[in-house]
Amino acid sequence: MISKESVPGRVARVSFLAAWLLITVFPLYWITITSLKRPGDIFTFPIAYWPEHLSLENYTGLFRDHQFGVYIANSLVVAAVAAAAATAISMLSAYVLARFEFRSKSALLMATLVTQMIPAFIALGPLYLLMTDLDLVDNRLGLILVYIAVCIPFCTVMLRGFFENIPDALEEAAMIDGLSRFRALFQVLFPVMKPGIIAAFIFNFVNCWNELFLSVTLMNSDDHKTIPTALNGFISSFNIDWGSMSAAAVLTILPTMVLFAFASRHIVQGLTSGAVKE
Amino acid sequence: MEERQLRGQPDVTLSTHQQVERPSPEGGARPARKSAGRRPRKPEFTARRGLVIAGYMAPAALFVAAFVYYPMVRGSQMAFRHWNLTDLTDTSWVGLDNFRAVLEDPAWPTILGNTALWVIASLVPQFVIGFAIALWLRRNFRFRGLYQALIFFPWAISGFLIGILFRWMFNSEFGVVNDLLQKAGLIDHPIAWLAEPRMAMLAIIVANVWYGVTFFAIMILAALQSIPDDVYEAAQLDGAGKARTLFQITIPYIRTTLALTVLLRVIWIFNFPDLIFGMTGGGPNNETHILTTWMITITQQGDYGKASALGLVVVALLLVFSVFHLMATREKATREEKGARS
Numbered sequence: 027m028i029s030k031e032s033v034p035g036r037v038a039r040v041s042f043l044a045a046w047l048l049i050t051v052f053p054l055y056w057i058t059i060t061s062l063k064r065p066g067d068i069f070t071f072p073i074a075y076w077p078e079h080l081s082l083e084n085y086t087g088l089f090r091d092h093q094f095g096v097y098i099a100n101s102l103v104v105a106a107v108a109a110a111a112a113t114a115i116s117m118l119s120a121y122v123l124a125r126f127e128f129r130s131k132s133a134l135l136m137a138t139l140v141t142q143m144i145p146a147f148i149a150l151g152p153l154y155l156l157m158t159d160l161d162l163v164d165n166r167l168g169l170i171l172v173y174i175a176v177c178i179p180f181c182t183v184m185l186r187g188f189f190e191n192i193p194d195a196l197e198e199a200a201m202i203d204g205l206s207r208f209r210a211l212f213q214v215l216f217p218v219m220k221p222g223i224i225a226a227f228i229f230n231f232v233n234c235w236n237e238l239f240l241s242v243t244l245m246n247s248d249d250h251k252t253i254p255t256a257l258n259g260f261i262s263s264f265n266i267d268w269g270s271m272s273a274a275a276v277l278t279i280l281p282t283m284v285l286f287a288f289a290s291r292h293i294v295q296g297l298t299s300g301a302v303k304e
Numbered sequence: 305m306e307e308r309q310l311r312g313q314p315d316v317t318l319s320t321h322q323q324v325e326r327p328s329p330e331g332g333a334r335p336a337r338k339s340a341g342r343r344p345r346k347p348e349f350t351a352r353r354g355l356v357i358a359g360y361m362a363p364a365a366l367f368v369a370a371f372v373y374y375p376m377v378r379g380s381q382m383a384f385r386h387w388n389l390t391d392l393t394d395t396s397w398v399g400l401d402n403f404r405a406v407l408e409d410p411a412w413p414t415i416l417g418n419t420a421l422w423v424i425a426s427l428v429p430q431f432v433i434g435f436a437i438a439l440w441l442r443r444n445f446r447f448r449g450l451y452q453a454l455i456f457f458p459w460a461i462s463g464f465l466i467g468i469l470f471r472w473m474f475n476s477e478f479g480v481v482n483d484l485l486q487k488a489g490l491i492d493h494p495i496a497w498l499a500e501p502r503m504a505m506l507a508i509i510v511a512n513v514w515y516g517v518t519f520f521a522i523m524i525l526a527a528l529q530s531i532p533d534d535v536y537e538a539a540q541l542d543g544a545g546k547a548r549t550l551f552q553i554t555i556p557y558i559r560t561t562l563a564l565t566v567l568l569r570v571i572w573i574f575n576f577p578d579l580i581f582g583m584t585g586g587g588p589n590n591e592t593h594i595l596t597t598w599m600i601t602i603t604q605q606g607d608y609g610k611a612s613a614l615g616l617v618v619v620a621l622l623l624v625f626s627v628f629h630l631m632a633t634r635e636k637a638t639r640e641e642k643g644a645r646s
Contacts, residue, residue, distance in 0.1 A: 042436065043441075046437060046517075047455055053469045054457070056473060056480055072483075073478060073483045116364060118363060119361050121360060122361055137373075144575075145575045146375075148376065148379070148596075148618065149372075149379040151382065151387075151608035156375055172371050174367050175367040175368050175371035175372050178367055179372075232460060235462075236465070238462065238464045238581065243604075266471075268478075271472070279461050279465060282461065
C-alpha cells in the first residue's frame with residue numbers, strides 16, 4: 027500500500043518516533059524520580075538523574091503531614107459514583123438518539139454540542155449560587171450531581187456511536203420474545219456493548235478524578251477536598267514542597283494511566299467518531 | 305490491537321467527506337446513517353413512541369438543564385447586573401458596564417494578545433508534529449501498538465497536573481530543563497523561566513505542545529487510515545513522488561477531517577485554563593493569563609458580573625471564529641471541487 031521505504035527515510039522515521047517517545051515519557055520519569063528521592067536530595071546540586079538513595083519518605087509524609095488518604099477517598103467516591111450514574115443515564119439518552127427519529131432530535135444534538143464548546147467552568151459563579159440555594163456547597167453529593175451533568179453530553183455522543191454499530195434486530199428479537207424495551211436494553215444490548223460501556227465509564231471516571239475548577243469552587247473544607255483541590259492548595263502556598271507534590275502527582279496519575287491503558291482503544295474510537303460525526 | 309480498532313474506523317471518517325456540502329454541522333448524521341443500510345423505522349403508536357423517547361431522554365435532559373444550562377443562562381443575565389459577592393445587597397441592572405469594565409481593564413490588551421499567542425503558537429507545532437507522527441505510524445512495525453499506547457498516555461493526565469509537572473521541570477534553580485540546556489551548552493546560566501513574562505509564555509506553550517500532539521496524532525491517523533489503498537496505487541503508477549503524494553493526495557483527501565480537527569482544537573485550547581493554572585497561575589504579575597484563566601480568577605475574586613461578561617465575550621469570540629472557520633474551509637472545498645471538474 028505505501029511505497030517501499032528508502033534507508034534514509036527509515037532512519038528519519040525511526041529517529042523521529044524514538045525522539046518523540048523520549049520527549050513524551052521524560053516528564054513522567056522525572057516526576058517519579060523526584061518523588062523517590064530523599065526530601066533533602068531534591069534540592070541539591072548536581073541534579074541527579076538517577077537517585078543514589080531511593081526513599082519513600084515523600085509518600086509516607088503525604089499521609090502523615092497531609093490528609094492525603096481523605097483526599098483519595100473523596101476523589102474515588104465522587105468520581106466512581108458520578109461516572110457510574112452518568113454512564114447509566116447516558117445509555118438511555120444515547121439509545122434513543124441512536125434508534126429513533128424524531129423532530130427535536132437535531133435540536134437535542136445541537137444542545138449537546140454546545141455544552142462541548144462552552145465548558146462548564148464558564149458558569150462557575152452562578153453554579154456556586156445555585157448550589158448555595160440547594161444547600162449543596164461543600165457537599166460531596168453536590169459535586170457528584172454537577173459531575174454527572176458535565177459528563178452526560180459527551181458520554182451520550184460516545185455511546186450513541188457504539189449503539190449505532192449494533193443492529194437493532196437484536197433488541198427487536200428480544201422484544202418480540204416479550205421483553206420490555208428497558209429490559210431488552212439492559213439484558214440484551216448491555217452485554218454486547220460491555221467494552222464500550224466500560225470505556226465510557228472509565229472516560230467519565232478519569233475526567234471527574236482530574237476535574238479542578240468546579241471542585242475548587244464548590245468544596246472548601248479540608249475533609250471534603252478531592253485530590254486536585256488539595257493540590258491546588260499545595261501550589262497556592264508560598265513555597266511549594268516539591269517532595270510531597272511529586273509524590274502526590276504520581277499517586278494521582280497512576281490510577282488514571284492504568285485505567286486508560288485498559289480502555290484506550292475504545293476511548294480513541296469514541297473520540298474520533300464522536301468528533302468527526304457531529 | 306489499537307491499530308485494528310482504528311482501522312475499523314474508516315466508515316466514520318469517510319462519512320464526514322460525504323457531509324462536506326451539508327450546511328448544518330449535525331444534519332449530516334441522519335441521511336448518512338440511513339444510507340448505511342438500516343431499513344427506515346416505521347412510526348408505530350406515535351404517543352407511545354413519544355413517551356419512550358421522552359422517558360429515556362428525561363434524566364439526561366434534567367441533569368444537563370439544571371447544572372449546565374441553568375447556570376449558563378443565569379450567568380448571561382448576571383453579565384448585565386452589578387453582582388459582586390462582596391456586596392450582594394446591590395444587584396441592580398447596569399447595562400453594559402461589566403463589558404466596559406472588561407474591555408477597559410488595563411490587562412485586557414495583554415490578555416487578548418496572550419490568548420491569540422497561546423492558541424496559535426500551541427496549535428501549529430501540535431499540528432505539524434502530530435501529522436508527522438500519524439504519517440509515520442501508518443506503516444506497520446513491531447510494537448506499534450505499544451508505541452501508540454506510550455505516546456498517547458499524556459491524555460490520562462489532567463491539564464492541571466501537566467502544569468505542575470512542567471512547573472517543576474522549568475524550576476529556575478533545580479529544574480531539569482535548565483540543567484539539560486546547560487549540559488548541552490545552549491545556555492551558560494540558568495533561566496528564570498516562570499519569573500519572566502516572555503519566558504513564562506514560552507514555557508506554558510512548550511508544555512501545551514507536549515500535551516496536545518497526541519490528539520492530532522490520533523485524529524489524523526484515523527483519517528489517514530480511511531484513505532483507500534488504490535488511491536496511492538494510482539498515484540504511484542502516475543509516478544508521483546513522496547511530496548506530491550502528500551500534498552496532492554493525502555492532504556486533500558483528509559482535508560475535511562483536518563479542518564474539523566483544527567476547529568475543535570482551537571476551541572479546546574482557547575478553553576484550556578487548567579495547564580496555565582497548574583504552571584504559573586497566570587503569573588508572573590498576571591502576564592501569562594489567557595481569557596479563561598482571567599475569567600476564573602475574576603470569579604474567585606467574587607465579581608460574578610464582570611466574570612460573566614467576560615464569559616460572554618469568550619463565547620462570542622469562539623462563535624465568530626467557528627462560523628468564519630467553517631465558511632472558509634467550505635468555500636475552499638467547493639472551489640477546489642469546481643476547479644477539479646472543469
